[in-house]
Amino acid sequence: MIRDFQKEDRDSIESMIQRIDNFTQEEKLIALELIDDKVLNGEKSHYTIYVYIKDLKLIGYYCIGLRPLTDGVYDIYWIVTDPEFRKEGAGKSLLEHAENFVKERDGRWILAETSSTDKYVATQKFYLRNKYSIVSEIKDFYKLNDDLMVFGKYITK
Amino acid sequence: MIRDFQKEDRDSIESMIQRIDNFTQEEKLIALELIDDKVLNGEKSHYTIYVYIKDLKLIGYYCIGLRPLTDGVYDIYWIVTDPEFRKEGAGKSLLEHAENFVKERDGRWILAETSSTDKYVATQKFYLRNKYSIVSEIKDFYKLNDDLMVFGKYITK
Numbered sequence: 001m002i003r004d005f006q007k008e009d010r011d012s013i014e015s016m017i018q019r020i021d022n023f024t025q026e027e028k029l030i031a032l033e034l035i036d037d038k039v040l041n042g043e044k045s046h047y048t049i050y051v052y053i054k055d056l057k058l059i060g061y062y063c064i065g066l067r068p069l070t071d072g073v074y075d076i077y078w079i080v081t082d083p084e085f086r087k088e089g090a091g092k093s094l095l096e097h098a099e100n101f102v103k104e105r106d107g108r109w110i111l112a113e114t115s116s117t118d119k120y121v122a123t124q125k126f127y128l129r130n131k132y133s134i135v136s137e138i139k140d141f142y143k144l145n146d147d148l149m150v151f152g153k154y155i156t157k
Numbered sequence: 158m159i160r161d162f163q164k165e166d167r168d169s170i171e172s173m174i175q176r177i178d179n180f181t182q183e184e185k186l187i188a189l190e191l192i193d194d195k196v197l198n199g200e201k202s203h204y205t206i207y208v209y210i211k212d213l214k215l216i217g218y219y220c221i222g223l224r225p226l227t228d229g230v231y232d233i234y235w236i237v238t239d240p241e242f243r244k245e246g247a248g249k250s251l252l253e254h255a256e257n258f259v260k261e262r263d264g265r266w267i268l269a270e271t272s273s274t275d276k277y278v279a280t281q282k283f284y285l286r287n288k289y290s291i292v293s294e295i296k297d298f299y300k301l302n303d304d305l306m307v308f309g310k311y312i313t314k
Binding site for chain 1 (some may be wrong): 307
């Protein structure tokens with residue numbers, strides 16, 4: 001089941017993020033900063049967060065927001081699933097939920113940035129499998145030999 | 158002369174921004190939001206701002222920041238010159254100052270986003286003239302028929 005984020009979800013999300021080996025310490029901090037922005041600012045936050053609940057346990061979430069100055073470009077800042085529940089399809093369900101979120105708001109683009117490194121091959125394949133294309137690449141972005149890849153899907157009603 | 162932004166510059170910047178016909182009301186608001194973030198948070202702000210002063214009058218500024226999770230990608234969020242002083246070369250001086258700012262911090266990329274529309278042709282030419290290349294383009298970004306263009310320069314020491 002996917003539902004709106006509630007403040008009480010914060011600690012479950014933190015403990016999930018801490019268990020993700022793929023994330024660097026800095027990535028964990030930034031992911032949590034957005035959660036805390038939402039806890040602090042609620043409706044006024046730039047971010048919208050939805051969580052995936054299975055058997056009363058939080059096993060995934062995504063965080064999305066409208067790009068300022070655009071009339072319908074949404075960035076998926078984070079889409080995270082619990083490594084212990086990788087086969088549940090929670091990632092795919094969250095992504096489809098995000099696309100519907102964008103559709104309902106008359107959005108046109110949904111974008112997700114990721115890294116070109118081997119660590120993120122599963123993420124890259126996840127977007128390609130879900131019919132995203134690579135809309136932008138910038139060499140040596142995150143660091144030397146670690147390029148930016150922007151995956152995007154143009155949303156049509 | 159280019160110097161650090163001081164809180165007292167806020168109103169000069171606002172009155173300059175208000176006189177830029179090219180900016181929509183929304184663009185003006187967002188440009189000012191970043192200035193106000195700097196006024197409010199000072200050193201803790203994500204943004205660094207430098208202003209161009211000629212004969213005691215503020216005639217331009219730029220606002221720059223490090224992209225989170227990168228080890229050296231700097232975004233020029235705004236680079237603005239007073240329309241009454243277009244021929245002064247303040248834009249070019251501010252851009253070169255920004256590049257030095259990045260160089261001093263061992264940055265590798267300096268990026269600036271702009272729109273593909275006719276209104277921004279002068280801006281596009283400004284970056285091309287200053288040896289930036291188009292590193293990314295996304296169709297129908299700001300709105301239908303208004304694409305994102307990302308100009309970038311790879312900084313080498």
